[in-house]
Amino acid sequence: DSGVTQTPKHLITATGQRVTLRCSPRSGDLSVYWYQQSLDQGLQFLIQYYNGEERAKGNILERFSAQQFPDLHSELNLSSLELGDSALYFCASSLGLAGEMLADEQFFGPGTRLTVL
């Protein structure tokens, strides 16, 4: 158990809908990362937050957004869902920022499996 929790575990919804995925980082971790894992694309970095502020963006679609709250939990919002958004969504956390010794090791949660019908 990495200490990172994600809810829900599974989510089934229809095209055009909007969903929210939730992540609680390990105790003491300030950075939260979101990844999308699909069969053909592997693990793709979406976005990073550090202590409430957005720090890095990857290949995140404009239909997707995220935020990190004062208690450091994070939510990933996916809107106008398409069939191709079906994937596993992982949250990871780390103590701090990249480059800081022992602070940039990322620990992954169990993921949320999103199915768009």
Next chain:
Amino acid sequence: GENVEQHPSTLSVQEGDSAVIKCTYSDSASNYFPWYKQELGKGPQLIIDIRSNVGEKKDQRIAVTLNKTAKHFSLHITETQPEDSAVYFCAARDTGANSKLTFGKGITLSVRP
């Protein structure tokens, strides 16, 4: 941007044998290289990592070697066991506080009992 490739895509070994998984990266500025193990239905688990100022790191049956000149790094698993069967991902990250991890596509390791 960084590009990480893993070879081979699948690997099957007999229990007790060694397994070697190789990765190459493209950005010479990358300085952090973690390896993750992902079992079915679970999230990736960090198993070992290495930084660019070190050539080799070992943790029990697992070791990672880094060749900065050739821009490749490898995961070595000795005395493989059936529970080592999983998908293994390598990743690379360049310098900078806002830099990101770029993952390889993953390799499926099967350990035959």
